[in-house]
Amino acid sequence: MKGFRFYGFVVALVVLGMIAAACGPTPPPAAPKGKLEIFSWWTAGGEAEGLNALYDVYKKKYPGVEIINATVAGGAGAQAKAVLTTRMLGGDPPDSFQVHAGHELIDTWVVTGKMEPLTSLYKSEGWDKAFPKGVLDIVSYKGDYWSVPVNIHRSNVLWYSKKVFADNKLEPPKTFDEFFKVADALKAKGIVPLVMGTKDGWEAGHVFEDVLAGTLGAEAYNGLWTGKTAWTDPKVTEALNNFKKMLAYINTDHSALTWDGAGQYLIDGKGGMMIMGDWTNGWFMSKNFTGYGWAPTPGASGIFVALSDSFGLPKGAKNRDNVIAWLKVLGSKEGQDAFNPKKGSIPARIDPDKNLYNDYLKSAMADWAKDAIVPSPIHGAAASEGWATAYKDAIAVFVAKQDVAATQKALQQACVDAKVCK
Amino acid sequence: MRGLTWDRVTSILLIAPSVIAILVFVYGFIGWTGWVSLARWDGMLQDLTLVGLRNYQKLFDAERFQIDLHNTVTFTLLFLASSLVIGFLLAVLLDQRIRSEGLFRSVYLFPMALSFIVTGVVWRWLLNPGSRELGSVGVNLLFDKAGLGLLKSGWYTDPSIGIKAVAIAATWQMSGYVMAMYLAGMRGIPEDLREAARVDGASELEIYRHIIAPLLQPITLSAVIILGHISLKIFDLVSAMTGPGLGFCTDVPAYFMFDTTFRGNHFSQGASIAIILLLSVAALIIPYLVYTARTEVQR
Numbered sequence: 001m002k003g004f005r006f007y008g009f010v011v012a013l014v015v016l017g018m019i020a021a022a023c024g025p026t027p028p029p030a031a032p033k034g035k036l037e038i039f040s041w042w043t044a045g046g047e048a049e050g051l052n053a054l055y056d057v058y059k060k061k062y063p064g065v066e067i068i069n070a071t072v073a074g075g076a077g078a079q080a081k082a083v084l085t086t087r088m089l090g091g092d093p094p095d096s097f098q099v100h101a102g103h104e105l106i107d108t109w110v111v112t113g114k115m116e117p118l119t120s121l122y123k124s125e126g127w128d129k130a131f132p133k134g135v136l137d138i139v140s141y142k143g144d145y146w147s148v149p150v151n152i153h154r155s156n157v158l159w160y161s162k163k164v165f166a167d168n169k170l171e172p173p174k175t176f177d178e179f180f181k182v183a184d185a186l187k188a189k190g191i192v193p194l195v196m197g198t199k200d201g202w203e204a205g206h207v208f209e210d211v212l213a214g215t216l217g218a219e220a221y222n223g224l225w226t227g228k229t230a231w232t233d234p235k236v237t238e239a240l241n242n243f244k245k246m247l248a249y250i251n252t253d254h255s256a257l258t259w260d261g262a263g264q265y266l267i268d269g270k271g272g273m274m275i276m277g278d279w280t281n282g283w284f285m286s287k288n289f290t291g292y293g294w295a296p297t298p299g300a301s302g303i304f305v306a307l308s309d310s311f312g313l314p315k316g317a318k319n320r321d322n323v324i325a326w327l328k329v330l331g332s333k334e335g336q337d338a339f340n341p342k343k344g345s346i347p348a349r350i351d352p353d354k355n356l357y358n359d360y361l362k363s364a365m366a367d368w369a370k371d372a373i374v375p376s377p378i379h380g381a382a383a384s385e386g387w388a389t390a391y392k393d394a395i396a397v398f399v400a401k402q403d404v405a406a407t408q409k410a411l412q413q414a415c416v417d418a419k420v421c422k
Numbered sequence: 423m424r425g426l427t428w429d430r431v432t433s434i435l436l437i438a439p440s441v442i443a444i445l446v447f448v449y450g451f452i453g454w455t456g457w458v459s460l461a462r463w464d465g466m467l468q469d470l471t472l473v474g475l476r477n478y479q480k481l482f483d484a485e486r487f488q489i490d491l492h493n494t495v496t497f498t499l500l501f502l503a504s505s506l507v508i509g510f511l512l513a514v515l516l517d518q519r520i521r522s523e524g525l526f527r528s529v530y531l532f533p534m535a536l537s538f539i540v541t542g543v544v545w546r547w548l549l550n551p552g553s554r555e556l557g558s559v560g561v562n563l564l565f566d567k568a569g570l571g572l573l574k575s576g577w578y579t580d581p582s583i584g585i586k587a588v589a590i591a592a593t594w595q596m597s598g599y600v601m602a603m604y605l606a607g608m609r610g611i612p613e614d615l616r617e618a619a620r621v622d623g624a625s626e627l628e629i630y631r632h633i634i635a636p637l638l639q640p641i642t643l644s645a646v647i648i649l650g651h652i653s654l655k656i657f658d659l660v661s662a663m664t665g666p667g668l669g670f671c672t673d674v675p676a677y678f679m680f681d682t683t684f685r686g687n688h689f690s691q692g693a694s695i696a697i698i699l700l701l702s703v704a705a706l707i708i709p710y711l712v713y714t715a716r717t718e719v720q721r
Binding site: 078082086088089093108109113114178190201252253254256264265271386388397399400401 | 464465466467468485486521546550551552553554555556576578581662665666667668669670671680681682683684685686687688
């Protein structure tokens, strides 16, 4: 009987509490409480530090909220996306999740009706003026804004070893012709001219998008992803031939290495150049390596192949108010300047405090302001995920077989399957 | 109403939850996957319009899937053959009443205690090709030091080896298990049979060839079934060790299924691969189940 009475007491308390909550005066919308679950693939080095810096800003403003850091490790979000898909389809969305702005956001989540529009938040926070037009474009669909971009990464960076280049009296190449000359000179010295790691399957596709941009130029390159430039164009053939020629200069063990494993060649002075996104900058710093220089990839001076990480508000988020507060932190100058210097990316906003950023990032900011901005397919900005996967596979086969005609056909077919080309 | 005793009711009640759970979570989901594989679900929006066998047709047309099937056959044959042969030889050696047999038994069995992920990470390094510029590592380094530089190879990065290198790692992990099975079988063979053979003048080799091996046939069959279904479904080892590999030379259907479903959002295509995997495992296991059912009836 004792137990029964105890439960009765608890039930009475709960009921009383409910009545009190229902009848009592509504408390002012004071300090938010409860939880906030943030889903991302930022687990390593600078990325994790950047994310923690954001959490710190958030906690200072909303100390009552408990942040749940739901991360899934894996480069380019390969593993995380699988978990996210499962959760979204299973009706258990995280409160807010990392997603590449552009087609990955729009085609995968917005068109299918899984997100809430953020237009009113953009208006009230003044973000429609704080972000440049190129960024606003890739987070818009049907006149609404759908996510808050936190950063911009550049895909088309040619990293080189300063020491190797100085020893051999070389200059970073600006065109493909110069690139092959430099590559020949390095090869003659027994140095790997271009280092690459292709183990995870996406890295070759990454290099090829930069070759495409460098060969076709910004406008024609953009047309590839909107259907204005045909994939059967002779310029695409030329790009494939350029890439094929580059593959003759890469390290023999590339398919055993990830991109950072390949970066070791540069650190050891055994490799000359590497084409990879500007997260490489953060990786070099984490390795205490300072002898690296950077330049735009061949043919792509004046072109900025961009990708952007953003966060949105999925429908059915359990802690909606806390998410809105989170998004406000992300879009604020304070939040972006806390996150980006650590993550090693430039802010999406146009008004950062430049003194907080290192030399590479300052130069990237300068380019961002004056270059032609074009989207990256392999990082979700230019193409839907289905198309990007088909593109990635076609290039992965190309690395092995180097069949230009067959690959061009496969790339064309991928565009048709994505319902962009006819 | 003789059947409906209290005993019977309780036994039905006790078994019901697991039967229902299996019906829903195994057969229900198999049926659901089969349905999806016939539908047009290609993207985050669920679309269950039936399109017949079109997904399968496209799948078999895809170059990647053709490579995958080829890889699976190569991997399965190599992995089965080498595990059975090495497992049997180890069992024969241990069967010689050697000293501290228990120690050796454990040593050979230990790899099986690891997960395929661990095996994959270790062998990724052991079979890393290294390079001229950074020097050799792993097995290639061993060859270098032993003056056997000729034997160095690109291992899993060489498309002509590819999946065979993964088979080496899988064999390392599972041959100890096959050994344990064979050893148990050998210990079950009465000593009288060997004695009789020896009295008739058979050599040790002939005893193994004509007496032991035929008697171990059921064990070989079980080993083939167990290793075969592991090899058809293999994912974790490939994922940790090589990924899809240069030109998909180490790709397998299960990895393709993961890639296309969760990265490309091609749910129907992923479901078709799942069904093909199910059918191939079924083709291996159902004859075995029929066979054991028959032999049990005979007894």
